Amino acid sequence: MPLFAAKAAAARTLGSLSRRSGRGGGTTLPGRALLRLAPDAIERMAARLPDGVALVSATNGKTTTAALAAALIQPDLAVCRNAAGANLTSGVASALVSRPAAARLGLFEVDEFALPEVAARIGPRAVLLGNLFRDQLDRYGELELIARRWREMVDRLPVTTTLVLCADDPLVAALGEGRENVVYVGLDDPSVALAGLPHAADSITCRRCGAALVYDAVYLGHLGAWRCGDCGTGRPPLTVAATEIRPRGLAGSSLRLDGRPATLALPGIYNAYNAAGAYALAVALGVAPETAADRIGGFRAPFGRFERIAAGDREAVLLLIKNPAGANEALRTLAPQITGGVVLLVLNDRIADGRDVSWIWDVDFEDVLPAARHVVCSGTRAADIALRCRYADVEPARLEVVVDPAAAFDRALALAEAGGTAYVLPTYTAMLELQRTATARGLVRPYWEERAP
Amino acid sequence: MITIVPVYPSLLSIYADRGNVRVLVQRAAWRGIAVRVEPLGLGETLDPARADLILIGGGQDRDQLLVADALRTQTSQLRAAVDDGASILAVCGGFQLLGHRYRGHHGDEMLGTGLVDLETIAGDTRLIGNVLVDCGEGRTMVGFENHAGRTFLGSDTRPLGSVVAGAGNNGADGLEGCRAPGIIGTYVHGPLLPKNPWIADELLARAVARRGGGALAPLDDALELQAAAGAARIARAERR
Numbered sequence: 001m002p003l004f005a006a007k008a009a010a011a012r013t014l015g016s017l018s019r020r021s022g023r024g025g026g027t028t029l030p031g032r033a034l035l036r037l038a039p040d041a042i043e044r045m046a047a048r049l050p051d052g053v054a055l056v057s058a059t060n061g062k063t064t065t066a067a068l069a070a071a072l073i074q075p076d077l078a079v080c081r082n083a084a085g086a087n088l089t090s091g092v093a094s095a096l097v098s099r100p101a102a103a104r105l106g107l108f109e110v111d112e113f114a115l116p117e118v119a120a121r122i123g124p125r126a127v128l129l130g131n132l133f134r135d136q137l138d139r140y141g142e143l144e145l146i147a148r149r150w151r152e153m154v155d156r157l158p159v160t161t162t163l164v165l166c167a168d169d170p171l172v173a174a175l176g177e178g179r180e181n182v183v184y185v186g187l188d189d190p191s192v193a194l195a196g197l198p199h200a201a202d203s204i205t206c207r208r209c210g211a212a213l214v215y216d217a218v219y220l221g222h223l224g225a226w227r228c229g230d231c232g233t234g235r236p237p238l239t240v241a242a243t244e245i246r247p248r249g250l251a252g253s254s255l256r257l258d259g260r261p262a263t264l265a266l267p268g269i270y271n272a273y274n275a276a277g278a279y280a281l282a283v284a285l286g287v288a289p290e291t292a293a294d295r296i297g298g299f300r301a302p303f304g305r306f307e308r309i310a311a312g313d314r315e316a317v318l319l320l321i322k323n324p325a326g327a328n329e330a331l332r333t334l335a336p337q338i339t340g341g342v343v344l345l346v347l348n349d350r351i352a353d354g355r356d357v358s359w360i361w362d363v364d365f366e367d368v369l370p371a372a373r374h375v376v377c378s379g380t381r382a383a384d385i386a387l388r389c390r391y392a393d394v395e396p397a398r399l400e401v402v403v404d405p406a407a408a409f410d411r412a413l414a415l416a417e418a419g420g421t422a423y424v425l426p427t428y429t430a431m432l433e434l435q436r437t438a439t440a441r442g443l444v445r446p447y448w449e450e451r452a453p
Numbered sequence: 454m455i456t457i458v459p460v461y462p463s464l465l466s467i468y469a470d471r472g473n474v475r476v477l478v479q480r481a482a483w484r485g486i487a488v489r490v491e492p493l494g495l496g497e498t499l500d501p502a503r504a505d506l507i508l509i510g511g512g513q514d515r516d517q518l519l520v521a522d523a524l525r526t527q528t529s530q531l532r533a534a535v536d537d538g539a540s541i542l543a544v545c546g547g548f549q550l551l552g553h554r555y556r557g558h559h560g561d562e563m564l565g566t567g568l569v570d571l572e573t574i575a576g577d578t579r580l581i582g583n584v585l586v587d588c589g590e591g592r593t594m595v596g597f598e599n600h601a602g603r604t605f606l607g608s609d610t611r612p613l614g615s616v617v618a619g620a621g622n623n624g625a626d627g628l629e630g631c632r633a634p635g636i637i638g639t640y641v642h643g644p645l646l647p648k649n650p651w652i653a654d655e656l657l658a659r660a661v662a663r664r665g666g667g668a669l670a671p672l673d674d675a676l677e678l679q680a681a682a683g684a685a686r687i688a689r690a691e692r693r
Contacts, residue, residue, distance in 0.1 A: 134467070142467070144515045204463060210519060212463070349687070355582065356597045358643050361472030380687075383680035387647050390676055391472075391479050401679075 004044060007037040011097050028086050031093030042089070045096040046106060046122045051077060053106035053122050054285060057115045058130025058166070060326045061274045062087070064266065064305055065130060066109035068278035071299045072292045073285060078102040087111045092118055105285065112146050116153035127157065128164040128281045130273065132171050133221055133325040134359070147171045154179065162284045164277060167236050168223040174207050176236060185273075185280045186225070188241040189255075192269055193217035193224070198328055198364060208233050220269050221325035240280040242272050249336065250317070258283075260293035266301050268333040270326070311443050314416045316409070318424045320431050322353065324362035327425070331368045334423050339371040342422045344412035346378045346405050346430035347385040353427040357381050365392035374415045377401050378408035379430050405430055406437040454487045455660040458504040460527075460547070461512075462492045464520055468599070470510030470544060472644035476653050477506060484670050486661060495519075499527050501534035505660035509547030511642065517546055517555075521563050524550055528566045535635035538663035540656050541568070544645055548630065548638035549573045549602050569633050570607030576623075583688035584619030584641050586629045592651055593617070594629070595684040596643030604640070606631055613639050618688040635659070648681040650674050 011034035034041045046053050056066040063085075070079050080103035082095035087109050095108065110118050112132070119127060129150065134143055154163065154175045167173045167184035176182040197204060197218055204213050204222055211230035218224040227234030245255040252265040255272055257279045264275050275296055282292040301307070307318045319334065321327035331338070349357050369375060370393045377386035382403045389399050402408035405426070412422035426434055459466075459474055474490060481488040493499055499507070512520055535541060543551050552571035555563040565572075579601045586594040594614055603623035606612060612622070613630025621629035622640065630639035637652065639645060646653040650672070658669050 142513050144513050205516070356468075356599065356643075358469040358472065358597060361469035361475065361644050361647070362466075381680075381683070383676060383683050384648075387676050387680045388472075391475050391647065401676075 004038055004041075008034060008041070008045070008097050011037065011094075028088070028090040028094050030097050031086075031090035031095070034097050035090060035093050042093050042096060042118070042121045045093075045099070049080065049099075049103060049106045051105040051285075052125030053108065054126040054128065054281060055115065055119060055122070055124045056107070056109045056128045056130075056277075056281070057112055058128075058277075059112060059133040059323065061130055061270055061277075062109040064271065064301065065128065065274040065277050065281075066107060068274060068296070068299050069128070069281045070107050072278060072282035072295045073105065073107065073287055075295070076287055076291075077104050077285075079104075080106045082108045088114045089117055089121075092122075113149070116149050119153050120156060123158055124161055126162040126164060126281060126284050127154075128277055129172050129175060130166050130277055131169045131221070131223055131325075133323055134362075143171070150175060164280045164284055166223065166273065166277065167238055168219060168225070168273075170207060170213060170222070170226055170235075173236055182236075183239045183280050183284055184236045185240045185276045186235065186238045186242070187217075187219045187223075187245065187269075187272060187276070188225070188238060188243050189245045190217050192245045192247065192272075193219060197222065206231060206233055220273065220329060223273070240276055240283070242276040245269070245272050250333070257293050257296075258289060260290060262293040263297040265297070265299060266306060268329050270329045309438050309443050311413050311438075311441070313418045314413055315421045316413060316416075316424050316438075317421055318426065318431065318434065320428065321363075321425045322428055324359050327360075327363040330425055331364065335368050337421065338368050338423055340373050342374045342376070342412050342415045342420065343369065343372045344376045344378065344408055344422055344424045344426075345385045345389070346408065346424070346426035346434065347381040348379045348427045348430045348433075349381045350429045352429050357384050360385060360388045363388075365389060365394075369394050373398065374412075375399050376408050376412045376415070378403060378405050379427070382408075405433045406440075409434055409437050454489060455481065455505045455657075455664055456503050457488060457490045457506045457508065458499065459490065459492045460499075460507060460509045461495055461520055461523065462510070464495070464516045465510035465512045465547060467511050467513055468545060468597075468642035469644045470508065470642070473508055473510075473542065473544070473646045473653075476644075476646040476650070477657060480650070480653055480672065481657060483672055486657070486666070493527075495523050499530040499534065501530050501537055501539065504534050505539050505663055506656055507531065507534060507539060507541045509541065509543040509550065511545030511547060518563060520546070521550055521555075521565060524566055525564060528568065531566060531568060535568075538659065539635065540659050541636045542645070542652075542656060543636070543638045544642055545598075545600055545640055548640060549604060551631065551636065551638045552604065555602060569631050569636060569638060570610045571604055571631055571638075572607075573602040573604040576601050576603045580620035580624055580640075582619055583684060583691055584621070584629070585617040585685050585688035586614035586619070586621070586641065587617050588614035593681070593685065594639070594641055594645075594649050594652070595681050595688060596641035596645055596648065598640045598642070600640050613637060618692045643684070648677060648684055650677045 011030040080099035162181045164183045167186040206228035209231040214229045216225040247253045309316045319330040416422040550565045551569040552565045555573045611632045612628035
């Protein structure tokens with residue numbers, strides 16, 4: 001056996017041993033082991049995928065977008081993917097080392113900070129860059145630093161690489177300057193525009209001249225139809241536009257992509273962005289546009305991003321929150337249900353959540369939470385989120401702190417009463433804890449859960 | 454009626470600084486004190502007679518020069534406001550701009566307002582994490598810090614407190630923030646005021662007194678203190 005193949009086989013064995021022993025870690029361990037044995041493993045293995053590799057990154061929505069793009073491509077072309085969350089270099093290496101024999105294309109979601117390294121090693125055929133929001137500044141430094149690293153990365157990409165960029169994000173749109181093969185994706189539907197820029201908005205000055213940006217339509221955070229009032233820079237013309245977006249509450253929405261009708265089973269405007277990005281990437285990778293638009297209807301949310309859990313005669317709806325822009329969108333989606341309803345907020349401050357919890361003060365809880373019948377606060381920072389609710393005008397009598405997430409989950413369901421629903425908004429590690437709780441309680445999930453590939 | 458003035462909020466609110474505004478507004482409202490919020494935009498001139506509570510937050514690095522240039526044009530107005538009984542709360546980037554200058558890695562200098570005798574030097578690493586500060590008289594301050602600048606106080610400048618856990622002004626001298634008549638500067642966000650309500654009330658009391666009002670009525674701060682105690686525990690546990 002050639003030396004490299006032996007190293008790869010050893011790494012694979014390590015991964016399956018780790019999974020079988022129930023210790024977890026199977027999603028990144030083989031990659032970490034392999035990279036130690038053979039530092040150039042990623043380059044070598046990626047080169048063996050006949051249809052190349054596509055990378056997906058963004059602050060919000062990369063897991064959903066990558067999973068959706070895979071669902072649009074998979075029927076035509078066997079895809080090798082990384083597990084949700086295993087999106088650092090080691091996770092990509094793990095996915096490559098355990099790739100299905102038939103895999104022709106690599107499709108990886110990559111952490112914003114790890115992206116330049118992964119891209120430099122792989123020389124991707126396509127890169128989809130979604131939004132850049134303020135997220136976990138304690139871990140990643142400021143937005144500007146990521147934008148600069150992405151700029152340097154783009155400058156070094158092969159000229160043949162196709163860039164699929166969210167044109168509605170000024171920082172991301174600027175990455176297309178001076179490049180060929182750029183697909184600009186955005187929304188074009190004033191009926192779903194916000195009244196103005198929310199407080200949490202980032203990137204509101206012109207990259208070129210520093211003047212304030214003007215928005216003809218704001219769709220989400222700082223995403224929208226933007227232009228500079230001074231120097232004339234503006235959102236590039238859209239290659240793929242999402243239009244006629246008709247939200248249908250938690251059931252999802254219907255929309256047109258590039259003029260083609262599509263139905264989307266995921267709620268919220270942010271998922272319209274995810275769908276438009278996934279569609280554009282699939283088309284750039286060779287899927288017929290009509291086929292791609294059709295296939296969107298069959299897709300369900302990746303595990304943990306949006307879930308409904310039946311618990312006896314009541315239900316829990318879980319929506320992940322991890323930063324102001326995402327949390328505002330979750331609240332906007334749930335607002336009609338939250339009125340008179342029961343809400344459980346679980347705020348953890350572990351490394352994967354971000355140690356700095358100040359972001360909760362940039363979420364517009366004021367707009368929605370005072371109308372809730374009851375708000376339960378939980379997690380390692382339960383008192384912090386409760387305090388935030390107090391200053392958002394949630395009446396003290398309707399507010400309670402239950403630090404332990406499992407106990408808080410039970411309490412929220414009890415408050416929901418027979419036939420009712422608890423709306424649960426956890427941060428990332430809190431979501432994992434709640435899933436373990438739900439599994440331990442033997443609660444069934446009426447909707448399918450996506451397995452890590 | 455007291456007037457709160459967030460300075461350049463579109464550029465200076467990276468660490469949820471608007472939470473500080475929210476806390477001041479609510480703690481005034483709960484006591485029946487009339488309050489208005491009048492942000493100062495770029496290019497506008499501060500009215501020293503009108504502004505009671507001036508909040509200067511932190512921004513993205515790339516906006517800092519723009520902010521510094523704008524803020525320096527307001528130095529005399531800021532000074533006049535403070536001399537007339539107003540207060541300034543400056544956090545992170547705002548704290549640095551209270552000083553004389555920020556010295557970069559290559560000898561480059563960005564001038565501040567010089568309202569307080571202090572200066573900041575660029576560091577090689579960011580100082581990031583939970584912070585616990587002893588402010589004397591049985592008072593503590595908790596929050597989160599995230600800054601590359603190392604700030605050093607002039608010999609006659611008082612710190613806001615001494616670091617129990619975390620880095621503080623520069624990670625070396627054990628000091629955190631600064632205090633001058635009518636001025637508080639600090640690296641601590643989180644944001645600062647929700648979990649440190651005594652600072653919010655000190656600022657409000659001065660503003661109310663300036664407008665002829667009396668002492669502040671006490672509030673039930675059980676939740677504030679619970680959150681502060683939790684944050685203090687976390688800061689002690691991760692002592693760097």
